Structures are given as C-alpha cells and as structure tokens.
Amino acid sequence: MKALRTLLLRDLAQFLPGARKGNTLLPLLFFLAVAMLYPFAVGPNPNLLGATGGGVIWVAALLAAILPLDRLLAPDLEAGFFDQWALRGIAEEMVVAVRLLAHWLSFGPFLMLAALPASALLGIDNQTLQTVELGLLAGTPGLAAIGIIIAAVTVGLKSGGAALSGLLVIPLAVPLLIFGAGSLSTGGEGGIALTGAISLVLVAIAPFAGGAAIRAAREG
Amino acid sequence: MEAPRLVARDLACRRGYRLLFRALSLDLAGGQACHVTGSNGTGKSSLIRILARLLRPYAGEVERAGSIALLDQTMALDEHLPLGRALAFWGGLDGRVEGRDLARLGLADLLDVPVRYLSTGQRKRAALARLLGQEARIWLLDEPLNGLDRDAIAMVERLVADHVADGGLALVASHQPINVPVMAALHLPDYAPEPAA
Numbered sequence: 001m002k003a004l005r006t007l008l009l010r011d012l013a014q015f016l017p018g019a020r021k022g023n024t025l026l027p028l029l030f031f032l033a034v035a036m037l038y039p040f041a042v043g044p045n046p047n048l049l050g051a052t053g054g055g056v057i058w059v060a061a062l063l064a065a066i067l068p069l070d071r072l073l074a075p076d077l078e079a080g081f082f083d084q085w086a087l088r089g090i091a092e093e094m095v096v097a098v099r100l101l102a103h104w105l106s107f108g109p110f111l112m113l114a115a116l117p118a119s120a121l122l123g124i125d126n127q128t129l130q131t132v133e134l135g136l137l138a139g140t141p142g143l144a145a146i147g148i149i150i151a152a153v154t155v156g157l158k159s160g161g162a163a164l165s166g167l168l169v170i171p172l173a174v175p176l177l178i179f180g181a182g183s184l185s186t187g188g189e190g191g192i193a194l195t196g197a198i199s200l201v202l203v204a205i206a207p208f209a210g211g212a213a214i215r216a217a218r219e220g
Numbered sequence: 221m222e223a224p225r226l227v228a229r230d231l232a233c234r235r236g237y238r239l240l241f242r243a244l245s246l247d248l249a250g251g252q253a254c255h256v257t258g259s260n261g262t263g264k265s266s267l268i269r270i271l272a273r274l275l276r277p278y279a280g281e282v283e284r285a286g287s288i289a290l291l292d293q294t295m296a297l298d299e300h301l302p303l304g305r306a307l308a309f310w311g312g313l314d315g316r317v318e319g320r321d322l323a324r325l326g327l328a329d330l331l332d333v334p335v336r337y338l339s340t341g342q343r344k345r346a347a348l349a350r351l352l353g354q355e356a357r358i359w360l361l362d363e364p365l366n367g368l369d370r371d372a373i374a375m376v377e378r379l380v381a382d383h384v385a386d387g388g389l390a391l392v393a394s395h396q397p398i399n400v401p402v403m404a405a406l407h408l409p410d411y412a413p414e415p416a417a
Contacts, residue, residue, distance in 0.1 A: 006312035010298075080294025083274055087288050088313060088354075218274060 003090055004098060011102030015068070017110055027064035027107050028114055034060035035118035046123050053122030054132050054184040060118075061111050061136060062173050065143040069165055072103060072151035073214065082214055096210035100148045100203065108140035131184055131192070138192050139180040142199030145206040146172045152210035156217030172202075223250040224286030224357035224389040226271065231280035233266045240266060241411035242279070248391065250286075250357065253384045253400055256393040258408030264393035267408065268292065268362045271391065286389070289356035291364055295347045297335050303346055304331030310350050317353035324375070325349050340367035348376070359383060359390040365398060373398075 017024050038056050039049055073096075076082055085095055112133055119129045150168045154161040175198050183191025225248070232242035240263030248254055256264050269275035271282055272290050297306040307317055322328045325345045330338065338346060344367050351359065359380070365373050380390050381400050392398055 003313055006309065009312075010309050014298075078294070079299075080292065080296040083272075083290060083292075083294065084296045084310075084350075086274060087272060087290055087356075090313075219276060 003088075004094070007090075007095060007098045008102060011099055012105065015102050015106035017106065024068075024106065027067045028110050030067060031060045031064040031111055031114050032118065034063075035114075035121045039121065039123075049123045050125065050128070053119065053124045054128050055181045056122065057115055057118055057124075057132055058135070058139075058177055058181040061115075061140065062143055062169075062177065064111060065107055065140065066147050066150070066165070066169055068103075068107075069147055069151045069154075070162070072099065072148060073155050073210070074151070074161075077155055077214065077217060082218065092211035092214045093207040096148060096152065096214070097207040100144055100206050100210075103147060104141050104144035108136070108144065111140060112136050128184060134192050135180045135183050135195055138196035138199055139176050140199075142176050142195070142202040143173070145199070145202035146176075148206045149202070149209050149213075152213035155214060176202075222285055222357075223387070225249050225284060226286075226358055226389055226391065227283040228271060229281050229283075231267070231270060231282070232278040233263050233270060233275075234278040235263070235266060239278070239413045241408055242413055244280070244408075244411045246406065248389050248404075250387040250389050251384055253380060253390040253392065253403040254406055255398055255400075255403050256391065256406045256408055257395065259395060262408045262412065264395075264408060265292065265362050268360050268391070268393050272360055284358065286357035287354070288358040288360065289351050289354045290360045290362070291347055291351045292362040293366075295335070295343055296350065297346060299336040300334060302332050302334055303327065303338065306335050307331075307346070307349055307353065310353055314354045317349050321352045322349060324379075325352075326372075326375075341369060341372055344368055345372065348379070352379070357388050359388065359392075361390065361392045361394075363394050364392060365394055365396050 013019055015024060017028055034056065042048060042052070082092065082095065086092070115129070115132055115136060119132065124132070146169065149172070150165050153168065154165050157164065176195060179191045179194040179198065183195065226246070228244065228246050231244040233240045244267070246254065256267060258264055266275060268290070270277045272288060273282060298309065311317055319328065325348055327345055327349055330342060335346065344364070348364070364376050368376065377399050380392065384390055384400070
C-alpha cells in the first residue's frame with residue numbers, strides 16, 4: 001500500500017495541471033479554446049449552437065485527454081524507472097493502474113469544471129448541461145484508459161508513434177462518443193449507463209494491456 | 221537474512237540476427253564478486269539485463285535468491301526535481317538513503333541542485349546513492365566507472381569491496397580494470413560462437 005501511495009504521489013506531482021513538468025495546463029486550455037472558437041467558426045445562431053454544442057464538448061474532451069499521451073509512459077521507460085520497479089517486484093500492471101488514476105485525476109474533474117464556462121459559451125441549456133456533466137463523469141475514465149493503452153502500445157516506437165497514436169484513437173473512442181454524445185439527443189440515462197459500462201471495460205483492460213506492452217517494449 | 225545466490229545455466233543471448241554469447245554458466249554466492257570483461261558489443265549489458273530478468277535469454281535459465289539492485293546507464297531519477305527529492309522518491313519505496321552514504325558519495329552538498337544540472341560523474345554517484353538505499357544483497361553494475369574521476373573510481377571499488385565483505389554478491393560489467401580483492405573474471409568473448417567456417 002505504501003508503494004502505491006508513493007507512486008500515486010509522484011504521478012500526481014507530474015500530471016496535475018500546474019505541475020512543474022511539461023505542459024500540464026495544455027489539455028484544459030485546449031478544451032476551453034475549442035469552446036471559445038467554435039461559435040466564431042459556425043456563426044452565432046443559438047439553435048445551431050445549442051443543438052451541436054454538447055457534441056463539440058465531447059470531441060474537445062476526447063482530444064484534450066489524448067494531448068499528454070507522449071509523456072504518460074515513455075519518459076519513465078527511457079529513464080529506467082520501469083526497470084527499477086520491476087527489480088523491486090512492483091508489477092507493470094500496478095504502475096499502469098496507478099498512472100491511469102493519476103491521468104484521470106489530472107484532466108477528468110477539471111474538464112467537468114471547464115464544461116461549465118464552455119456550456120455558457122456554446123449556449124447550452126441547463127438540462128443538456130446536466131446530461132453532458134453526467135456523461136463526462138461516466139466517460140472520462142474510459143478516455144483516460146484509451147490514452148494509457150495507446151501510450152503503452154506506442155511506447156517503444158522512436159518515430160511514427162504519434163501517427164500510430166492518432167490512428168489507434170479513432171476505433172477505441174468511437175463507442176464512447178456514440179453513447180456519450182448520443183445520450184444528448186436521446187436525453188437519456190440509457191446512453192450514460194452504456195458510456196459508463198464501456199468506460200469500466202476500458203479501465204479494467206488498460207492495466208493488463210499496458211503492462212504487457214511495456215514488457216514487450218523492454219525486450220525490443 | 222538469507223544468503224544471496226545467483227546461478228545461470230547455459231545462457232545464450234541473441235540480439236537481432238547475431239548470437240552474442242552461448243553456453244555461459246555461472247554460480248555466485250554471497251561474498252563473491254565477478255568482473256565481466258569484453259569489448260563493446262560483446263553482450264555485457266545484455267548479460268546483466270538477462271541476470272536481472274529484464275531480458276529473456278535466447279536459451280538457458282537464471283535462478284537467484286536475495287534482493288537485487290541494478291545500476292546501468294539510466295539513472296531513474298526525475299530530471300526536473302532537486303536531487304534530494306528525486307532520491308526521496310526511491311527512499312519512499314526502499315527506505316531512506318543514509319546521510320553517511322551521501323557524504324561518502326560526495327553528494328551531501330548537491331541535494332538542492334536539480335538532477336538535470338548534475339555533471340556526468342555526479343549523475344553516476346547519484347545513481348549509486350539510489351543503489352545503496354535499496355540495500356539489496358545482489359548488485360548488478362553495468363559500467364559503474366564510466367565518467368568517474370580517479371577518486372570516485374577508488375570510492376566505487378571500496379563500496380563493492382565492502383558490499384562483498386559484508387556477505388553481498390556483486391557482478392560488475394566493465395571494460396575498464398576494477399580493483400577489488402578476490403574478484404573472479406569472466407571474459408565474455410570466450411563464450412562468443414565460433415565464426416562460421
């Protein structure tokens with residue numbers, strides 16, 4: 001348990017917005033920038049904005065979640081952290097599970113907060129905003145898991161990792177978007193429940209997929 | 221405390237299409253040290269990683285008893301943190317690095333300096349501090365003398381000698397001579413496959 005806590009504290013110190021290492025504020029600012037710029041791009045028609053705003057928030061959330069992909073796992077593999085953890089009997093699966101939690105904490109709750117000003121900018125009504133917030137609560141853990149899986153699969157690639165990441169995101173993210181953003185048009189709890197179910201599956205798979213991918217990268 | 225032991229049987233290592241060494245066996249117990257020699261590319265680092273179970277051997281098996289520590293070209297310390305806090309992370313997993321060890325390594329005055337500003341030799345010594353804090357019984361050292369000045373080399377030799385005298389086990393891969401009493405030698409090119417006739 002002590003090891004888990006030590007790992008989580010280090011991860012949070014690296015990934016929470018405002019942490020000293022790297023562009024930790026970028027996902028949040030990116031999300032807000034999309035919400036600010038979208039009305040300029042499609043025009044100020046309130047009906048159009050209201051009808052499409054929820055979907056825009058979802059796409060922006062997905063893209064914000066995959067922005068920090070290249071620094072989720074690769075730096076620690078290169079610096080030898082995963083080797084040292086393995087020698088101490090700390091499984092890659094455990095490290096990845098902790099990292100998944102830290103990654104979600106570093107953008108999930110903050111996106112839900114940022115969705116409030118975003119909804120005002122996009123002219124979304126309260127009912128829809130509530131659906132968006134619940135959907136984000138159910139869906140962002142899945143987005144975090146997708147990010148971790150892709151970061152692990154591409155961790156050993158020196159070049160071309162970014163291109164492969166972009167391709168891999170699409171099929172993995174489609175189910176979450178269908179049900180997450182879909183819950184807006186049906187206004188339904190069913191969509192949110194399905195989003196949560198997909199999230200849980202992704203969160204359950206991520207540590208094992210990530211651990212196996214990291215071990216494979218080490219052999220390379 | 222259990223006696224450390226490191227046994228390898230009939231190891232072979234292949235990287236890409238090249239067989240680096242084969243039919244390599246060794247059996248080390250506590251109080252023994254071994255110096256793995258060989259020029260660049262003969263598989264010293266691969267042997268170390270196989271013994272640490274970070275790399276699967278092409279053939280053969282590795283058995284070990286006792287906790288294990290590895291020092292290689294990576295530091296596993298956060299570059300942006302001051303040295304003291306970077307070491308404290310591993311301290312949280314292993315137990316604290318003692319002030320006596322830090323003074324011995326000449327790091328006591330550098331604890332506030334971010335890791336990225338350390339020189340090559342200082343980085344090596346910082347990694348040694350991480351290794352000492354682990355208090356492992358088996359040491360695998362991959363080129364521990366690289367980038368160190370003459371005093372620091374003597375200090376590393378003393379550390380290894382003390383560790384072995386204390387009942388520990390050390391396997392050192394280095395192309396440089398390392399002066400530690402009662403150290404067996406393993407010349408890796410002896411295990412290279414015969415050139416195809």
